[in-house]
Amino acid sequence: MNPVGPYIESTMGCTAYFPGYNQFINELLNTESPLYTKNEIQILFLHLDGEELLKDAFYFSQYEEDSLLKYIENILQYLSLFLEKRKDVIVIISTVLFPPFHYTTHLYNSLEFSYRELTQKINAKITSYAKIHSHILLFDFERIVALFGYRQICDEKFWYLGKIRYNNIGFQLLAGELHSLLDAYRGKSKKVLVVDLDNTLWGGVLGEEGVDGLLLSEDGEGKIYRDFQKALRSLKNMGVLFAVNSKNNESDVRELFDIHPMMVFKYDDFIIKKINWENKAANMIAIAEELNLGLDSIVFIDDSSVEREMIRRELPDVVVPEMPGDKTMLKKWFLSEVIYQFFPKVFLTPDDAHKTQQYQANIQRTHSKKNLNLAEFISGLKIKLQLFKNDASIKNRIAQLTQKTNQFNLRTQRYTDADIENFLKSGTAMVYGISYEDIFGKEGIIGAAIITNMEDTCFIDTFLMSCRIIGRDIEYQFLHAILNDLQKQKKEEITAQFIPTKKNALAESFYITAGFSEQKSGLYIGVIRNIKNILSKKVIHGIIINE
Amino acid sequence: MNDQEIRTLVFAIVKDVFKVPLSNIHIDMKQDDINEWDSLGHIRLFMTLEERCKIKIEFEDIKNTQSIHDLINLLKIYIR
Numbered sequence: 251m252n253p254v255g256p257y258i259e260s261t262m263g264c265t266a267y268f269p270g271y272n273q274f275i276n277e278l279l280n281t282e283s284p285l286y287t288k289n290e291i292q293i294l295f296l297h298l299d300g301e302e303l304l305k306d307a308f309y310f311s312q313y314e315e316d317s318l319l320k321y322i323e324n325i326l327q328y329l330s331l332f333l334e335k336r337k338d339v340i341v342i343i344s345t346v347l348f349p350p351f352h353y354t355t356h357l358y359n360s361l362e363f364s365y366r367e368l369t370q371k372i373n374a375k376i377t378s379y380a381k382i383h384s385h386i387l388l389f390d391f392e393r394i395v396a397l398f399g400y401r402q403i404c405d406e407k408f409w410y411l412g413k414i415r416y417n418n419i420g421f422q423l424l425a426g427e428l429h430s431l432l433d434a435y436r437g438k439s440k441k442v443l444v445v446d447l448d449n450t451l452w453g454g455v456l457g458e459e460g461v462d463g464l465l466l467s468e469d470g471e472g473k474i475y476r477d478f479q480k481a482l483r484s485l486k487n488m489g490v491l492f493a494v495n496s497k498n499n500e501s502d503v504r505e506l507f508d509i510h511p512m513m514v515f516k517y518d519d520f521i522i523k524k525i526n527w528e529n530k531a532a533n534m535i536a537i538a539e540e541l542n543l544g545l546d547s548i549v550f551i552d553d554s555s556v557e558r559e560m561i562r563r564e565l566p567d568v569v570v571p572e573m574p575g576d577k578t579m580l581k582k583w584f585l586s587e588v589i590y591q592f593f594p595k596v597f598l599t600p601d602d603a604h605k606t607q608q609y610q611a612n613i614q615r616t617h618s619k620k621n622l623n624l625a626e627f628i629s630g631l632k633i634k635l636q637l638f639k640n641d642a643s644i645k646n647r648i649a650q651l652t653q654k655t656n657q658f659n660l661r662t663q664r665y666t667d668a669d670i671e672n673f674l675k676s677g678t679a680m681v682y683g684i685s686y687e688d689i690f691g692k693e694g695i696i697g698a699a700i701i702t703n704m705e706d707t708c709f710i711d712t713f714l715m716s717c718r719i720i721g722r723d724i725e726y727q728f729l730h731a732i733l734n735d736l737q738k739q740k741k742e743e744i745t746a747q748f749i750p751t752k753k754n755a756l757a758e759s760f761y762i763t764a765g766f767s768e769q770k771s772g773l774y775i776g777v778i779r780n781i782k783n784i785l786s787k788k789v790i791h792g793i794i795i796n797e
Numbered sequence: 798m799n800d801q802e803i804r805t806l807v808f809a810i811v812k813d814v815f816k817v818p819l820s821n822i823h824i825d826m827k828q829d830d831i832n833e834w835d836s837l838g839h840i841r842l843f844m845t846l847e848e849r850c851k852i853k854i855e856f857e858d859i860k861n862t863q864s865i866h867d868l869i870n871l872l873k874i875y876i877r
Contacts, residue, residue: 252837252841253837253840253841253844256841407855407856407859408840408843408844410856411836411839411840411856411859411860412836412837412839412840414837414840417844417847418844418845418847418848421844
């Protein structure tokens with residue numbers, strides 16, 4: 251695997267350590283080996299070679315199958331042993347690539363134990379194993395090779411020269427896809443898909459051809475666009491928001507969505523619709539502002555190369571993938587390239603399925619806010635909060651929040667599920683979450699806090715809240731509830747910190763307003779009893795908080 | 798590609814793959830003269846050569862190349 255090193259360096263910006271040839275099992279079993287002692291190791295990638303596994307397995311027999319499966323089980327056990335000691339490491343295990351040919355040819359039709367079944371069982375074992383822990387990830391190498399082609403990535407001459415299985419294309423691919431998997435694990439999915447309409451969601455121009463002249467059906471060319479809509483809309487389940495940015499008459503579009511029987515998208519699937527004759531870049535900026543998201547959360551799909559180029563030039567933060575010239579490729583292109591590159595996911599949280607509703611509810615709140623004064627507005631919301639304390643079932647969501655929240659985030663510490671689990675297990679930290687509900691709907695868990703150093707003077711390692719909820723003093727409610735809980739645990743003093751970033755100026759005065767004293771630049775200390783007093787005067791009464 | 802260009806190309810690849818400063822590379826260097834040019838280094842050298850020059854070099858030719866001089870001669874055959 252050694253030649254993958256330079257590709258890992260250039261794609262991921264980190265170096266790779268390789269155990270000696272075929273030494274990986276020894277190193278896994280030896281707690282003094284570099285695998286255990288090198289603290290810089292953050293990721294362990296295990297990639298077994300299918301051909302080497304099967305070696306000279308003659309015919310397939312019960313014995314052969316049992317020994318091979320046992321061998322795999324042992325390796326997985328050794329991995330578990332490693333994970334016991336190195337809880338901080340993410341393990342990535344690859345599905346095994348077996349050559350798509352065997353001298354038994356089609357004997358799986360009659361043999362009790364066949365090549366096909368054995369190779370499938372091996373990968374099934376590996377796949378199930380990866381589900382056990384949230385910091386063991388499956389790298390589906392089989393899928394990647396199915397897409398690219400076995401012949402393209404293997405080169406026999408390097409195998410005979412030095413037991414190197416893949417060629418440079420293979421290694422480049424490996425490094426690239428690993429990087430992609432890790433990005434997905436770290437929650438780096440884009441949040442919004444903005445689409446054009448004419449010749450993107452359907453064939454033809456609505457303003458010219460009218461509703462009946464458009465290509466959108468279950469046959470021929472129309473099916474291309476219907477399938478494309480299905481592929482785009484599949485992201486709804488992944489928590490992605492949709493918006494329209496199109497040069498059209500809004501009433502024409504509204505009518506089209508109402509009456510066309512072959513439309514896959516519903517008009518309300520799109521949380522924001524910029525259907526006008528304005529400049530598309532201005533529309534894009536408005537979309538980002540209304541959603542309170544950065545331009546870098548947006549992926550823009552438009553059939554016009556002129557519009558694509560313009561957005562790339564004017565708004566370089568927006569992702570504008572190059573569309574295939576051949577429109578028959580639209581669906582496959584979107585599924586195999588766009589989603590993997592820009593909307594990859596490793597875990598799904600219950601909130602994801604309801605993202606559109608949540609954002610819609612929030613836009614409604616913002617509209618009604620304009621007509622009332624703040625106190626009336628807040629009490630009119632009939633807010634209900636729920637505090638979660640050291641609850642392992644929400645660790646995915648807490649980790650997700652630390653990754654995504656940029657504005658109201660006091661220290662911007664980014665954590666993975668494994669990190670949160672470690673806090674939960676440490677015995678010296680408290681992990682809090684807070685969920686929010688009002689008359690417009692449930693938001694789920696929208697705030698997180700981690701208190702560390704509980705065995706001495708506690709420290710607020712993490713305090714953040716989704717910016718959708720800022721402006722209703724919920725952050726003070728949250729802090730108050732946490733201090734209340736800490737007081738019950740006999741804590742008297744608390745320390746905190748504000749680390750400034752480009753995006754979190756909003757939170758700069760939070761601790762001062764809450765009643766902490768600033769010790770040194772950015773560092774705060776407070777007596778819990780006193781801060782609670784100050785906060786009680788700030789928090790709006792009538793908000794129910796369940797603990 | 799003329800002789801000078803091939804020579805420059807080879808030196809650049811040797812520098813990148815084996816991390817040898819350009820000033821230290823000369824045409825008489827052999828496999829034994831460069832630390833990183835072990836059997837694994839040999840494979841990485843040819844993988845890089847194939848990728849950069851967009852050629853496929855045969856097994857026998859890879860085995861028989863043991864010096865910078867050999868490399869340059871090899872490329873002369875493959876690139877022309």
